[in-house]
Amino acid sequence: MTTVQIAAPPEKAPPRFIRALKAMRDRRMAAMFLLALAAGLPYGAVVGTLNAWLTTEGVTPSTIGVLAILTIGYSFKFLWSPAFQTAHHPFPFLGPRRTWLLSLQLPIAGLLFLLAFSNPGEHIGFVAVIALLTGLFSATHDIVLDAWRIEVARSEEDKDLMAALYQFGYRIAGFVTGFLALLLAGYYGWVVVYVMIAVMMLLSISGTLLAPEPEIKTGPGTARLTFQAGLPERERTFATVLVATGWVAAFVMIATFVIASLTQVPPPKAGAFVTEQGPWIVGLTVLLPAAGALFLLLRHGREPAEIVIGPSDEPALARTIRAVFRSIFDPLMDLIARLGWGALLVLLLALTYRFTDSVWGSFAYPFYLDDRFGALHHSMADVAVASKFFGVLMTVAGAALGAVVISFVGRMPVLVAGAVLAAATNLLFADLSRGGAGIDAFLEWTRIADPLRAFAAWSSQISPDAQGADAGERMARLMIAIAGENLAGGFASVAVVAFLTSVVNPRFAAVQYALLASLTMLIGTLGRPWLGAMIESQGYHAVFLITFWLGGVAVVLSVIEWIRQARLAVPQEPAPAA
Numbered sequence: 393m394t395t396v397q398i399a400a401p402p403e404k405a406p407p408r409f410i411r412a413l414k415a416m417r418d419r420r421m422a423a424m425f426l427l428a429l430a431a432g433l434p435y436g437a438v439v440g441t442l443n444a445w446l447t448t449e450g451v452t453p454s455t456i457g458v459l460a461i462l463t464i465g466y467s468f469k470f471l472w473s474p475a476f477q478t479a480h481h482p483f484p485f486l487g488p489r490r491t492w493l494l495s496l497q498l499p500i501a502g503l504l505f506l507l508a509f510s511n512p513g514e515h516i517g518f519v520a521v522i523a524l525l526t527g528l529f530s531a532t533h534d535i536v537l538d539a540w541r542i543e544v545a546r547s548e549e550d551k552d553l554m555a556a557l558y559q560f561g562y563r564i565a566g567f568v569t570g571f572l573a574l575l576l577a578g579y580y581g582w583v584v585v586y587v588m589i590a591v592m593m594l595l596s597i598s599g600t601l602l603a604p605e606p607e608i609k610t611g612p613g614t615a616r617l618t619f620q621a622g623l624p625e626r627e628r629t630f631a632t633v634l635v636a637t638g639w640v641a642a643f644v645m646i647a648t649f650v651i652a653s654l655t656q657v658p659p660p661k662a663g664a665f666v667t668e669q670g671p672w673i674v675g676l677t678v679l680l681p682a683a684g685a686l687f688l689l690l691r692h693g694r695e696p697a698e699i700v701i702g703p704s705d706e707p708a709l710a711r712t713i714r715a716v717f718r719s720i721f722d723p724l725m726d727l728i729a730r731l732g733w734g735a736l737l738v739l740l741l742a743l744t745y746r747f748t749d750s751v752w753g754s755f756a757y758p759f760y761l762d763d764r765f766g767a768l769h770h771s772m773a774d775v776a777v778a779s780k781f782f783g784v785l786m787t788v789a790g791a792a793l794g795a796v797v798i799s800f801v802g803r804m805p806v807l808v809a810g811a812v813l814a815a816a817t818n819l820l821f822a823d824l825s826r827g828g829a830g831i832d833a834f835l836e837w838t839r840i841a842d843p844l845r846a847f848a849a850w851s852s853q854i855s856p857d858a859q860g861a862d863a864g865e866r867m868a869r870l871m872i873a874i875a876g877e878n879l880a881g882g883f884a885s886v887a888v889v890a891f892l893t894s895v896v897n898p899r900f901a902a903v904q905y906a907l908l909a910s911l912t913m914l915i916g917t918l919g920r921p922w923l924g925a926m927i928e929s930q931g932y933h934a935v936f937l938i939t940f941w942l943g944g945v946a947v948v949l950s951v952i953e954w955i956r957q958a959r960l961a962v963p964q965e966p967a968p969a970a
Contacts, residue, residue, distance in 0.1 A: 419602055420544050424554045426599025427493065427537055428561025433593045434500050434530040435562075436569030437507070437586065438523045439463055444574060444757035444772070445582050449513035453758055453765065457924025458653040459516075460754035460917065462524045464646060467914040468677060469531035473907070476535050479543075479606065487605030489540045494600050496533040500526060501593040508586030517654065538905045542898055543606035552803075555889040556795035559882065563787045568592055570780025574772045619725045620717050623692055631684045631721065632713045638676035645669050653921070666922035673918060674743075678911065682739065685724035723900035723907070731895065734956055738895055741949045742911035745807075745888050748814050748943040749881055750916025751923055752935060759821075759932055760870070766825050766931040774867055783874040790882025797883075803890050804954040810884030811950045815943025817880045820873040822936035828869035835868060888912060 443456050479488040486494060503526045512519040541558065545551045573585045620628055649669070653659040728735040752759075760779065763769035770778075798806050823830040892908045926935055 420550075420604060421553065421557055423599045423603035424541060424557045425561040426596055427540075427603065428558045429565045429568075430493075430497055430500075430593065430596040430599060431530070431534055431537055431558075432562035432565025433569060433589055433596065434504065434526050434533075435466070436566050437504055437589050438526050438530075439754060440566070440757065441569045441573045441585070441589075442507070442512075442519070442523065443754055444577070444761060444775075446512055447758045447761045448577075448772075451512070451516070453755060453762075453924040453927045454659070454921070455516075455653075455924070456754060456758060457921040458650060458659075459520060459523060460920040460924075461646065461650055462520055463527040464917055465524070465527040465531040466534070467910050467917045469535055469910050472532065473535045476532075476539060479539075486600070489536060489543070490600050490603055490605055492536045493533065493540070493603075494597060496529050496536070497593065497597050497600065500529050500533065501590050503529065504586055504590040504593055508583045508590065520650075520654065534909070538909065540603065540606060542893065542896060542905060544604060551893050552795070552798055552890050555893055556791060556886050559791040559885045559889060560788060563784055563791060563882065566787070567780060567784040571776045571784065572780075574776035574780060578772045578776075618718055618722050619688070619692075620714065620722070623688065627688070627691075628717050629713050631688065632717045635681045635684060635720065636716070638680045642673045642676040645673060649921075661925070663922045663925055666919055670915075670918045674914065678739065678743075678914070681720060681724055682728070682735075685721050686728055688721065689725050689728055723897070723904045726897050726900055727895070727904060730897070734953070737949065737953050737956065738908070739911065741946065741953055742888075742892065742908045743915055744942075744946045744949060745811060746814070746884070746912045747916050747919075747946065748818055748939045749884075750913050751919045752939055753916070754920050755923065755927060755932075755935075758927075759825075765927050766933055768824070768866070768870065770866070770870065774870070778867060778870045779874050782871055783878045786875045786878035787882040790879040790884075791886050792882075793879075794883040794886030798886065798890055803887065803894060804950075804957055806883070806887040807891050808947070808950040808954055810880070810887040811943070811946040813880035814884045815940055815947060817873075817877040818936045818940040818943065820876045822933055822940070824869055824873045825931070825933040825936060828873075831869045831872050832865075835872065 439460070443460075446456055446459070476492065481488040481491040481495070484491045503522055507519070507522045507526070510519045510522060541554050542551070545554060569589055573589065576588065577585050649660060649665050727738070731738060756779070757775065759767050760770050760775045761767070761772065794806055794810070820831065889909075892905060892912075896904045896908070923935060926938075
């Protein structure tokens with residue numbers, strides 16, 4: 393008698409949401425949170441809190457807009473990200489990735505300490521230099537951190553969860569540089585505030601000590617796929633030199649405008665800079681390398697070849713050109729080869745998705761604190777409670793909601809919804825700048841006005857300068873507007889980080905993600921001088937209406953990308969037999 397063994401059915405994998413929860417026990421996730429704090433503290437200190445300090449010193453929105461462009465390092469960090477594509481450090485005592493993180497975190501903490509004693513009302517040039525250096529070091533830290541995050545991820549669930557933790561830690565850093573900073577500034581002054589931020593930066597270094605080093609094969613003799621193997625040396629050299637020349641020209645245009653704005657009387661017109669030179673800057677730094685990569689692909693094919701990277705007796709210039717080409721054009725050519733025309737859509741989506749947030753972010757504190765150009769003239773304690781306590785909670789809630797929704801429905805529906813919400817919430821601030829009649833109607837209809845007024849009454853007790861009898865009404869309006877915007881912003885942030893991570897090839901993690909993440913801030917950063925001049929000429933209401941309509945571009949692009957990915961996911965029907 394023959395015994396027949398029946399194979400057991402394959403074990404059903406647990407749901408995606410359950411797998412994500414189990415991954416939380418890994419030390420990589422705790423390190424991700426702490427390292428996100430280290431990334432968010434300097435950004436909040438020079439992009440947000442510094443503008444509040446400048447506003448209290450009487451600095452105008454146009455000058456704040458010009459200073460904001462000094463944080464351009466966050467938008468152009470992909471230009472030097474090739475140096476960090478390969479995990480390498482001259483003294484890798486903690487491993488190359490972790491040693492670089494530590495090497496950047498220490499000088500950032502020192503610069504924040506210097507900023508505490510900078511006296512921006514009288515030494516605006518010194519503040520500009522510190523802001524520039526802090527932005528460059530912090531942007532480089534982001535490059536290394538993004539590469540580490542992608543390299544240590546073991547699954548798609550890991551990528552999505554670490555993207556959510558990155559946003560969560562970043563928002564907690566915003567709580568430190570926002571709520572605590574504004575509250576303490578009202579009582580103890582800005583020197584104490586920036587010393588506190590510098591100390592917090594030192595404490596967040598613990599994430600570097602906790603993080604595991606990615607398991608990546610490096611060093612001489614490492615085999616690697618590259619598109620340059622079959623390219624003529626003349627074409628390879630010409631493409632590299634052309635891109636480098638474009639970068640230099642773009643930075644000269646930016647530096648000339650910033651120096652002229654801080655030294656000339658009258659300063660150059662910000663609107664002319666954005667409309668006349670802005671497109672050239674984007675073209676030279678983004679479109680020119682992409683066009684070069686596309687041309688080389690069309691001319692020489694889409695298949696990379698494997699070469700062995702090792703010691704070479706070539707001249708230093710030739711080795712540099714090969715390294716730059718390998719680090720810049722390989723990732724771009726890989727992106728275009730994998731996505732086809734979809735690569736252009738991804739680049740446009742990265743450029744426009746966060747525009748409505750990033751372009752006016754530098755003017756949030758001036759809008760809340762100032763008494764000019766239709767601003768609200770709240771106290772720092774009011775803004776601390778509404779924006780950096782209540783608002784941060786709403787951002788964290790939005791990020792958590794985005795992570796949960798992604799785990800159930802996927803990235804693309806959340807990406808589209810985030811674009812719609814981010815654009816629409818600008819109308820809340822437009823209403824607020826005109827007195828908040830629409831927000832008042834919403835408060836009465838939902839019957840949440842009284843609890844908010846009670847919360848506002850509590851917050852007024854911690855303010856060193858009261859705002860009058862209508863403080864409760866004004867505070868309630870501010871909290872509703874901030875709640876709507878921050879919920880949408882947290883939701884959209886998780887969506888775009890998860891989306892960009894999904895299109896990155898881990899072999900080119902540092903460059904590809906740095907490029908795409910940088911583009912999400914580029915147009916907004918370049919537009920800030922123009923926006924500052926518009927605030928002074930037309931007021932805040934016009935600005936919010938413009939950012940609302942411009943947000944529609946990201947909505948349309950998100951829908952098109954969703955359709956493109958949906959079509960790729962549908963299996964093609966086989967052709968009928970002849």
